[in-house]
Amino acid sequence: MNEAQRQTRLSDNWQAVVQEVQAATAAAKRPLDSVKIIGVTKYVDAETALALVNAGCQALGESRPQELWKKAEAVGVAEPVEWHLVGQLQRNKLRRTIRYRPQIHSVNSQRLLAAIVEEARAQSQSLEVLLQVNISGEANKTGMMPEALQPILETHLDSQNDELVKVAGLMAMAGWGTDSEEARRQFAATRELRDEMQRRTGVALPELSMGMSGDFDVAIEEGATMVRIGSRLFAGMLEP
Numbered sequence: 001m002n003e004a005q006r007q008t009r010l011s012d013n014w015q016a017v018v019q020e021v022q023a024a025t026a027a028a029k030r031p032l033d034s035v036k037i038i039g040v041t042k043y044v045d046a047e048t049a050l051a052l053v054n055a056g057c058q059a060l061g062e063s064r065p066q067e068l069w070k071k072a073e074a075v076g077v078a079e080p081v082e083w084h085l086v087g088q089l090q091r092n093k094l095r096r097t098i099r100y101r102p103q104i105h106s107v108n109s110q111r112l113l114a115a116i117v118e119e120a121r122a123q124s125q126s127l128e129v130l131l132q133v134n135i136s137g138e139a140n141k142t143g144m145m146p147e148a149l150q151p152i153l154e155t156h157l158d159s160q161n162d163e164l165v166k167v168a169g170l171m172a173m174a175g176w177g178t179d180s181e182e183a184r185r186q187f188a189a190t191r192e193l194r195d196e197m198q199r200r201t202g203v204a205l206p207e208l209s210m211g212m213s214g215d216f217d218v219a220i221e222e223g224a225t226m227v228r229i230g231s232r233l234f235a236g237m238l239e240p
């Protein structure tokens with residue numbers, strides 16, 4: 001595939017995803033601009049990530065910090081491009097990661113949140129993060145058990161670091177091999193958990209990062225404000 005073919009294919013894929021997201025948003029009777037598409041570029045190189053930006057995608061996501069650094073160097077972090085870290089963040093990767101000002105979707109412990117606060121302070125850099133919740137209850141899933149959320153939110157509020165590092169909402173993934181009705185139940189449970197945490201703590205949690213290539217339509221129906229889409233955007237471009 002040459003460069004022009006790649007750009008054409010990406011633009012077609014991007015337009016198709018935008019239309020499907022808009023259709024799902026309209027079907028859910030939600031405002032069309034209430035769902036952000038994050039293009040997850042973990043399967044492709046930095047050039048292809050840049051081509052995706054040229055196709056119209058302005059929010060990029062990576063699951064590994066090193067890949068985010070590499071692609072953020074190549075693609076840039078200036079407006080309109082924004083970065084999202086959707087995979088696990090090790091504390092020894094924090095310093096470099098925060099320089100690119102990503103939204104971090106994968107905060108999965110009090111300890112990690114405290115380390116992010118410390119580093120944000122050191123770099124005088126405000127950040128937005130999401131708490132990742134293990135909504136499927138699978139032992140091998142990353143993310144916190146639902147009952148861990150309230151103490152973390154309350155401790156963060158009490159520490160008065162909530163301006164510097166804003167907890168903006170929750171992130172969740174449907175369990176492996178779930179059909180769309182089971183995924184829907186898990187996304188609905190995530191939204192209900194968010195509502196309950198808002199009520200109990202008074203922290204505004206407007207963002208729900210949920211839905212990937214295979215289940216973004218049901219996620220949107222259940223209230224997702226960010227969908228993280230990878231393979232669907234690169235259909236026809238990746239090695240089988």
Ligand SMILES: *Cc1c(COP(=O)(O)O)cnc(C)c1O
Nearest residue numbers: 040063086212213228229230231
């Ligand atoms: C890879 C990945 C995605 C995108 O998955 P696709 O099924 O390829 O769309 C979304 N979220 C996270 C956390 C990922 O690791």
